[in-house]
């Protein structure tokens with residue numbers, strides 16, 4: 001597929017993206033938020049699961065917001081927000097047909113897993129925040145595996161680095 005899918009996540013040192021499903025992402029830091037805004041504006045489109053969207057509560061301005069849900073009672077009141085139950089493949093084909101070159105995949109774990117299972121993630125950018133949650137939600141759910149190659153290490157503030165990887169392949173349950 002010509003469109004590039006970049007998974008963009010903030011993660012604790014012990015590999016958690018949230019303490020629980022409705023955990024508001026107020027721990028990721030200003031520099032990570034700026035990186036998020038810059039990359040999502042560059043792409044012009046962002047895909048997320050309904051639980052992640054609910055922690056934000058409104059669409060990100062100036063970008064196409066695609067929210068995955070299987071709940072037909074969700075109806076968008078915003079011109080730049082689409083609720084969809086289409087498969088990841090169909091969503092990406094639609095964006096590609098409209099001329100998008102890249103899209104940011106913005107979580108959460110369920111939706112990340114759906115894309116990874118179908119081999120539809122090209123790159124991963126993960127900002128490591130020096131915190132430990134001990135328990136919580138990981139970037140992917142059980143059963144997903146893969147191999148990646150490091151492209152860049154980007155220091156984004158004195159406390160955080162963003163690790164930029166390219167997916168080599170997706171496998172199930174690598175050892």
Ligand SMILES: NC(=O)c1ccc[n+]([C@@H]2O[C@H](COP(=O)([O-])OP(=O)(O)OC[C@H]3O[C@@H](n4cnc5c(N)ncnc54)[C@H](OP(=O)(O)O)[C@@H]3O)[C@@H](O)[C@H]2O)c1
Pocket residue numbers: 008009010011016017018019020021022023024025048049050051052053055068069070071084085086106107108109110111112114137
């Ligand atoms: N640290 C970070 O960078 C970061 C980034 C993103 C999210 N998060 C955190 O991750 C947590 C949410 O993750 P999550 O895994 O619980 O939820 P999620 O992936 O955001 O959303 C899951 C929801 O997506 C919908 N869905 C699932 N499969 C689908 C399919 N095949 N087609 C269409 N829709 C489908 C369902 O919604 P319906 O019930 O509406 O059908 C499901 O409840 C939040 O705490 C959030 O803050 C952290």
